[in-house]
Amino acid sequence: MFYSANMAKTITPNQLLGQIGETAVQLRFLTMGFQFDVRSRLEAGIDGIAEVMIEGQPSARMIAVQVKTTESSTYTSEDANGFAYLLRSEDLAYWRGANLPIILVLYRRSDESYYWKEVLGGTGPGERRLRFDKQQDVLDTNAVDRLAALTIPKTGFGYFVPPLGGGEEALVNILPVALPDEVFVTTTAYTAKQATAMLLAAEEPARFDWAIKGSAFWSFHDPRTSSCDQIVDLDQVEAIEVEHLAFHQDLDERNNFAFLLAQTLRHQIRADLGWDKEGRLFYFRARVENESRAYHYQASKKKAEADVVNVVRNKFDAARVEFVRHHAFVPRFELLYDQWFLVINPTYFFTTNGFIPHSYPSALLAGKKRLDKSASLRGQVIMWHRFLTEADRNADDLFAIASTDPRLTFGDPPTVKLPTKVPEDVWGAQKKASDDEESNQELLRFA
Template sequence: MPKRIGKSDIIGEQGIAHIRKVVLDMGHLFYETGGVEAGIDGFIELRNDETGEVTNLLLQVQGKATAKEQLPAETMESFEWPCKEEDIAYWRQGTAPVLLIIVQTKFNRAYWKSIKDYFDDPKAIESRRVVFNKKVDSFDLAAKPAISTIAASVRPGAIAPPARISEQLVSNLLPVTFVSKRLFLAETDYRTNKEFGAALRDLVDDGHGEWIVKGGRILSFHDLDEHPWNRLCDVGTIESFPIEEWASSTDEDQQRDFVQLLNRSLSGMTGEALRFDREDKTHYFKCIPEKTRRIYYYRGFEKRTSRDVVRRYSKKQSPTETAYFRHSAFRARFHRFGDVWYLEVTPTYHFTRDGFREDRFAAEHLKKIKEFENNAAVVGQFAMWRHYLTRCHRGDMFSPEYPFLRFDVLEDFPIEQGVPDELWRSRESRQRAGLFGDDLIV
C-alpha cells in the first residue's frame, strides 16, 4: 500500500506556515511543538527588534486551519468558532497566555483571540464559542503591539518590545479664563447664603448667584455698589480686589471661598439649560415641559453628531406610563495647577421620576448603565460636555457673553507609545444591544 498524507494534513501545515510567517514578519520567533501535543501547536517568543534580544516571554498558540470559503456563523463583520469544553479548560488552567488563531488558507488570512481574556466571561464559557471581529481580530503585522502587551502582562516587571502606537490623550480638564477682573467684598446683615438669597428674591425676580455670604460678609463677582446689591450690603464697607489676589491665594480659607464662588458661577452660567442637584452634586440637563426627549447637537472629536440628553422610559407593563427620565449629567470639581484654574468634568447620569423629582431607583439605574458602558462611551459623553461648556454664553449677535468666566479647550496631546485598543476591548464587557432602548416611548 502506498503511503498517503491526507488533505487535512496539508491544510494544517499551511495554517502553521501562515502563522510562522506572520510571527516572523513581526520580528518574533515561532517554535512549533511537533510530536505529541494535547492542544498547543507552538510558541511565540518575543524578540526586541531594535536590539535583537530575545526575552523568554512566551505565548502558546493553538492554530486551526480551514480551506472553506465560509467560516462558521460568518457575517460581513464577524464569525464564531466552536470550542470543546475540555479544550477551554486545558487552555485556561495553564500559566502562559494562549492565542487561538484561525487560518483561512484559501484567502491567506488569519484571525486571533487571547483565550484566557475571552473566557473570563462565564457566558462565553457557557456558549463554548469564540466570536471574532474580522476587522479588529485580524492576525497580521498590526496585531504585534497587542500580542506584545499580553505576553508582558504575565509577570510584574516584564519588559516587552515597546508598543509603537501613536495616540492622542484627552484630558477631562477645562482651563478657566476669568472675564471679570475684580472681586467685591462688603459687610451685610445676612449671615448665610439662604438668608441673603431670600432677601435678594424679594428685590428681583431673577437673582444671580455669583456670590457667597459668610460670617456677615458677601464676596461677589458683581459690583456691590450697583442695584440690587447696594440694598443688601453696607456700601460704606465695599472693597474691590484684583481677581488674581484670590485666585492665587495660598490661604486655605480664601481658597475654599473662591472655589465656592466658582461653583456658584458655574451654576449661574449654565442655569438656563441645566439644573444642579445639591444631594447628588450633579449638573444635569433640564427636561423640556411636555416633551419626552431633549436632543443636543454638537461637534464631537471627529464629526458633528447628537445625543439624547433627556429621555423618557416607559413602564414595561404599562407603556403609556412613565417609569423614569434619564438626564445626561456631570460632576464638577475646580482645581488649581500652578497659576491656572481648571474645571474637572466627570460625566454621569441623573434620573428623575417625572423630569423634575429624583427617581427613588436612581442608584440602581446608574449601576446598570455603568455595567454596560465602555471607555468610548464615557469619552463620547465628555466630548458633548466639553462642547457645551466651552460654548455656553460665549457671546454672539443674539446673546451677550457670560461676564465672569469662561471655559476653554485643553488641547489633546500625542504620545508615542500606548495600549492597543483591542486589549481594552477584550477586558471590557462585550457590546450588547438594547440598553435602555426596548421600552423607550418618544
C-alpha cells in the same frame, strides 16, 4: 515493477486543514510584528512559539501557541457577541506544567476569523471552558500589547514590555478657566442661609453667584447692581484684583474661591442645565415632559449631535416611558500651579419624565457606565467643552443676547500623547448596545 493504488500515501482533509490553519496563524503573527516558529511533527499540544519583537529586535520573551482550525463550523453557543470553547482534559493537563504562557488560537477559514485566549483562564469544572468575546479577543494588531503582557512574570519584580500597538492622543478632562479681572468684596450681616431666604422672598430676580464666609461677601458681579444690594453693606463694596483671592496662600481661602467659581458657573448655565444637589452634578434640562432633546455642536472635525435628554420607552409598549436619561457632569474647580481648571467628570442623571428624579438612579447609572468606552467619554468631554464655550463663540453674532455680567470662560482641554492606545477592554466587559439595554431590560440587569 508495479505498485498498487492502495499502497499510495494520502493526506486526510483534516490534516490538510490543520496545516492550513497553522500556516495562516503563523502569517497573522508575522504581520503583527511577532516572530513565529512552527514546532516539529512531534508536538503534543503546542503548535508554535511566538516571540515578542520590540522595534524589530527579538526579545527572548515567548508565548506558546496551540492552533485549532475549522472550515466553517459555528462554535458552541456562538452569537454576535461571542462563543464558548471546551478544552480537552489531556491538553489542559499537559499545559499546566508549562513554563511559558500558552494561548489557544481559533482560526475559521470560511470567514477568515482569528480569536485567541490564554488557556489557563477557563471556567467551569476543571477550568476547561473558555469564553471568547468577538470584539476583545480578535487576534490582530490591537492585541499585541495584551499578548506581550502575558510574558511578564507573575512573581518577582518582573520587567517592562514597551507598548507595541502604536500610540494615540488622549484628551484630559480639564478645562483652563479664564477669570474675570476683578472681584467685588464687602461685608454682610447675614449668613448664606439667611441671605438666600431674603433673595427668594424679594420681588427682584434672585441670583446666587456669590459666596459668604463669616461676614465676608464675594462676587464677580457688583452687588449694588442686583438684588444682592439687600444682603450686603453697600458702603463697604470694593473691587479688588482677582489674583488677591484666586491665588491666596491660605487653603481655606482658596476653597472659598473655588466655591465662588462653582456658584458663578451655575448662574451662567442655569437656563440649560439643572443642578442636582444630592449628586452634586449639572444635567441638561428637559424642554417638554417625556420628550427627548438634542444638542448640536462642532466636534473635533465635523458637526455632531448628541441626545442630551433621551427618553427610554418600554420595548413592548412604546407608550410607556421607563425612564429619561440626561447627560450630566460632576464639576470640580482645582488650582494647579498658577492656573485654575474646571475638572469635568461626565455622568448621567435619571428622571421618570424629564423632571421628577428617578427613585433608583444608581442602578441605572451603573448599567450605563458599563456601556461607556474611551471614545464615548472623550466625545462627552468635547461636547461639554463646546457647550460651556458656546456663548463666547457666538459673541460676534448680531442675534446673540448681550450681557454685561462678568463671565468665566474656558479654554480647550489639553491633550497628552500616549505611547499606546488605551485598550477598550480596560473600561469593562463589552456589551451589545441593543434595544434591550435601552428598555425595561436595563432596569433588570442594572439592579
